Amino acid sequence: MDSMISLTIDNREVEVKRGASVLEAAQSVGVYIPTLCYHPSLEPFGACRLCVVEIEKMRGFPTSCTTPVAEGMVVHTDTPQLQQLRRSILELILTEHPQTCLTCPKNLNCELQRVAQYIGLNEISLPQLYKELPVKEDNPFFYRDYNLCILCGRCVRVCQEIRGVGAVAFTYRGSQALIGTAFDLPLLQAGCQFCGACIDVCPTGALIERSRRGWQALPERSVLTTCPYCGVGCQLRLEIKKGRIIGVTPELEAVVNQGQACVKGRFGIAEPIHHPDRLTTPLVRRNGKLEEATWEEAISQVAQRFTEIKERYGPDSLGAFSSSRCTNEENYLVQKLARTCFGTNNVDNCARI
Amino acid sequence: MADPRKTELADVADIWLNLWPGSNVALLNGMMQAIIKEGLENKAFIAQRTENFDELNKADYPPEMVSKITRVPAEKIVEAALLYARAAKAMIIYGLGITHHTTGTDGVMSLGNLALLTGNIGRRSTGVMPMRGQSNVQGACDMGALPNMYLGYQPISDSEVRTKFEKAWGLSLPQKPGLTSCEMIETMQQGKIKGLYILGEDPCQTDPDTDKVRRSLESLDFLVVQELFLTETTNYADVVLPAASFAECNGTFTSGERRIQRVRKAIAPLCGKENWQTICLIAQAMGYPMSYSNPAEIMDEISSLAPIFGGVSFKRLEGNGLQWPCPTPGHPGTEIMYTEKFSRPNGLAKFNQVDHKPSAEQPDDRYPLILTTGRRREHYDSGSMTRRCQGILQVWPEEKIEISPMDAQELDIIDGEEVVVRSRRGKVKVKVRVTDKSPRGVAFMAFHYQDALTNLLTNPALDPIAKTPEYKVCAICVEKIPQEAKEVVRK
Ligand code: SF4
Numbered sequence: 001m002d003s004m005i006s007l008t009i010d011n012r013e014v015e016v017k018r019g020a021s022v023l024e025a026a027q028s029v030g031v032y033i034p035t036l037c038y039h040p041s042l043e044p045f046g047a048c049r050l051c052v053v054e055i056e057k058m059r060g061f062p063t064s065c066t067t068p069v070a071e072g073m074v075v076h077t078d079t080p081q082l083q084q085l086r087r088s089i090l091e092l093i094l095t096e097h098p099q100t101c102l103t104c105p106k107n108l109n110c111e112l113q114r115v116a117q118y119i120g121l122n123e124i125s126l127p128q129l130y131k132e133l134p135v136k137e138d139n140p141f142f143y144r145d146y147n148l149c150i151l152c153g154r155c156v157r158v159c160q161e162i163r164g165v166g167a168v169a170f171t172y173r174g175s176q177a178l179i180g181t182a183f184d185l186p187l188l189q190a191g192c193q194f195c196g197a198c199i200d201v202c203p204t205g206a207l208i209e210r211s212r213r214g215w216q217a218l219p220e221r222s223v224l225t226t227c228p229y230c231g232v233g234c235q236l237r238l239e240i241k242k243g244r245i246i247g248v249t250p251e252l253e254a255v256v257n258q259g260q261a262c263v264k265g266r267f268g269i270a271e272p273i274h275h276p277d278r279l280t281t282p283l284v285r286r287n288g289k290l291e292e293a294t295w296e297e298a299i300s301q302v303a304q305r306f307t308e309i310k311e312r313y314g315p316d317s318l319g320a321f322s323s324s325r326c327t328n329e330e331n332y333l334v335q336k337l338a339r340t341c342f343g344t345n346n347v348d349n350c351a352r353i
Numbered sequence: 354m355a356d357p358r359k360t361e362l363a364d365v366a367d368i369w370l371n372l373w374p375g376s377n378v379a380l381l382n383g384m385m386q387a388i389i390k391e392g393l394e395n396k397a398f399i400a401q402r403t404e405n406f407d408e409l410n411k412a413d414y415p416p417e418m419v420s421k422i423t424r425v426p427a428e429k430i431v432e433a434a435l436l437y438a439r440a441a442k443a444m445i446i447y448g449l450g451i452t453h454h455t456t457g458t459d460g461v462m463s464l465g466n467l468a469l470l471t472g473n474i475g476r477r478s479t480g481v482m483p484m485r486g487q488s489n490v491q492g493a494c495d496m497g498a499l500p501n502m503y504l505g506y507q508p509i510s511d512s513e514v515r516t517k518f519e520k521a522w523g524l525s526l527p528q529k530p531g532l533t534s535c536e537m538i539e540t541m542q543q544g545k546i547k548g549l550y551i552l553g554e555d556p557c558q559t560d561p562d563t564d565k566v567r568r569s570l571e572s573l574d575f576l577v578v579q580e581l582f583l584t585e586t587t588n589y590a591d592v593v594l595p596a597a598s599f600a601e602c603n604g605t606f607t608s609g610e611r612r613i614q615r616v617r618k619a620i621a622p623l624c625g626k627e628n629w630q631t632i633c634l635i636a637q638a639m640g641y642p643m644s645y646s647n648p649a650e651i652m653d654e655i656s657s658l659a660p661i662f663g664g665v666s667f668k669r670l671e672g673n674g675l676q677w678p679c680p681t682p683g684h685p686g687t688e689i690m691y692t693e694k695f696s697r698p699n700g701l702a703k704f705n706q707v708d709h710k711p712s713a714e715q716p717d718d719r720y721p722l723i724l725t726t727g728r729r730r731e732h733y734d735s736g737s738m739t740r741r742c743q744g745i746l747q748v749w750p751e752e753k754i755e756i757s758p759m760d761a762q763e764l765d766i767i768d769g770e771e772v773v774v775r776s777r778r779g780k781v782k783v784k785v786r787v788t789d790k791s792p793r794g795v796a797f798m799a800f801h802y803q804d805a806l807t808n809l810l811t812n813p814a815l816d817p818i819a820k821t822p823e824y825k826v827c828a829i830c831v832e833k834i835p836q837e838a839k840e841v842v843r844k
């Protein structure tokens with residue numbers, strides 16, 4: 001097939017679609033190349049330069065994220081020279097990145113740590129710089145601690161490229177470079193929609209949900225499910241610890257949302273589900289007041305009263321409203337209940353509302 | 354982008370058609386006329402795949418006349434029409450702004466006409482797509498939670514279909530079509546409905562004309578509400594059953610693109626029971642043997658009874674789910690519908706020319722403004738979940754009626770001032786947001802808050818076919834609260 005290209009990466013034969021980058025080709029066969037500014041949802045940026053490779057018959061050290069594959073290419077991803085180059089880049093990054101991993105919510109789940117693990121570092125010879133920036137707490141959903149920021153620009157790009165919002169941008173240049181909002185406005189006034197996309201792509205702990213701050217933040221397990229809010233059907237991963245939802249991450253692999261969600265799915269799930277107002281026992285009206293009752297009592301009252309009404313006034317005096325917030329299986333059972341037990345077609349859902 | 358309000362989409366749109374509320378059909382007819390006049394209709398598609406084009410062709414909606422009804426400049430209507438018609442692929446995406454009218458069905462039919470006229474249907478990136486406001490609007494209808502349809506849109510009036518369900522469910526089934534939820538509410542006060550079971554719905558907050566809904570529910574002999582929280586509606590319940598949230602249940606939702614996807618239990622149900630179990634308990638207590646060991650078994654029953662779900666099972670839903678129709682276990686699901694044939698006996702799509710009709714309630718001297726209602730991105734419907742999220746509450750702490758700077762000036766009202774909003778059905782006290790999102794003469798409110806029940810105001814007039822209420826147009830007046838009255842309130 002002429003739309004496929006064959007090349008060699010670290011002595012392995014690789015076949016990929018024309019137009020893929022060398023980085024994507026390597027990833028497709030499980031060859032790890034360290035990256036920090038690259039993200040599968042975003043256009044290649046070529047800024048962090050960690051993904052440099054050597055390509056035979058090509059000069060210098062091209063960045064694999066921006067180099068398209070070509071027929072017969074021979075690529076090396078792990079040579080002493082490359083490792084040395086990467087080590088110097090990483091060293092530069094780490095002189096500006098506080099080594100406070102043990103108290104960082106991203107600990108053990110951090111792309112910067114992963115990259116450092118792969119490259120290895122003997123010492124940091126440059127003096128450590130600390131930016132001493134105040135942590136921004138200007139919105140109710142997440143913190144922005146730009147002391148941890150490595151200026152990969154992923155947040156800026158996801159906000160612009162994917163969300164079409166552009167709430168955050170590079171401000172200043174050179175050694176003064178920083179991520180921020182226009183005129184340093186609070187996010188709320190900068191047009192932010194609190195979709196959380198920037199948090200999901202940030203490779204460091206710079207952007208962190210309020211709910212995740214501190215070390216309790218690693219979930220025990222996660223469950224993939226469908227968002228309960230609108231009908232787009234975003235796939236979300238609920239992260240669970242001790243029987244509670246502690247975080248929600250949109251699923252990158254899902255065809256429907258490809259790693260995106262809105263503020264409701266991203267930040268609006270855990271709190272209402274675990275809210276103290278949740279009803280946990282049946283209530284029955286006694287002397288005009290709703291009072292707690294057992295399941296047995298409540299169910300038998302329901303069955304008895306519905307049966308009485310049906311016998312007295314006929315089946316069409318009963319009705320059921322099902323819900324477009326309930327599952328298919330629940331909706332199926334409600335209409336079955338209405339048509340079999342009640343004996344009426346008076347059943348509807350809130351689709352018209 | 355067509356919307357009476359200057360929404361965020363208006364900001365990014367190439368052309369924003371700022372039409373007057375209730376003039377959708379006129380606008381669409383005007384666009385179609387412009388396309389025909391330029392000879393841009395898809396003649397081959399019309400000849401091969403449609404019928405009744407002549408009727409549409411005869412309609413008379415010159416841009417100038419349409420401009421009078423819609424208040425959109427004629428050139429803009431023509432420009433938008435030609436942009437759509439000239440695109441190699443064009444898709445129509447619509448929401449409740451089309452359907453929440455007494456002419457909602459007409460609006461949807463007009464969209465269909467427009468897509469057929471240009472052959473923009475049955476191919477990738479074309480078609481007519483409703484945005485579904487709730488996670489399982491699609492599925493709730495698919496499952497036959499409708500008064501005239503069984504599962505999979507099999508009509509209850511078809512005796513063969515009914516016999517199939519009678520056999521499967523083991524008893525004879527009622528033949529008379531039922532009532533829609535709005536019709537049930539409508540007839541409660543006449544004593545036609547005496548007992549009602551509501552699962553996960555809050556009509557006292559979300560249905561039009563709240564006062565009437567309350568009186569109707571009050572008139573019931575027996576009301577059971579199953580809910581996550583106490584709501585406006587549980588006030589009228591005789592029994593409240595706790596519901597399990599989506600995170601506490603196994604099951605499936607069907608998205609707006611007909612994609613059936615898994616809902617997976619992440620934590621144990623706080624109330625001890627998944628909702629399907631509760632429904633089974635009620636059925637059993639009423640003497641009907643409804644029992645399953647898990648929701649996968651319910652899905653197996655569903656797929657055995659509806660051809661469009663014949664190939665669906667929990668096992669096959671791993672990954673990215675399945676888009677129905679999926680008739681057999683080996684079928685990959687259907688991404689694009691109507692690629693070769695439409696679902697009518699002769700396989701052809703039919704143009705249904707519809708004419709503009711005014712909304713049921715028009716502004717007058719007493720109620721000079723139009724109120725159009727909707728949702729805010731951060732909130733969800735009755736708000737029972739999103740109002741319990743601190744962050745979201747900080748973004749939208751309270752309801753405000755949005756009116757235009759011109760209207761505010763005429764009414765001598767400033768941003769943030771509290772006013773009384775009145776319609777023929779009720780009144781609501783609410784603060785004002787002065788914004789150019791609202792055109793002059795049109796106010797906007799959402800319905801997410803219990804302390805400003807917007808639906809006290811809305812008009813319960815229904816679309817004659819779909820029975821959808823006219824949430825998008827009712828007549829109101831905005832009254833300034835006199836200074837003395839405010840002081841009394843303060844004391
Ligand atoms: S939350 Fe979303 S809108 Fe806000 S800055 Fe991040 S990506 Fe942009």
Ligand code: SF4
Pocket residue numbers: 148149150151152153154155156179198201202203204206207
């Ligand atoms: S905040 Fe995170 S995503 Fe944004 S530039 Fe810094 S490190 Fe990259």
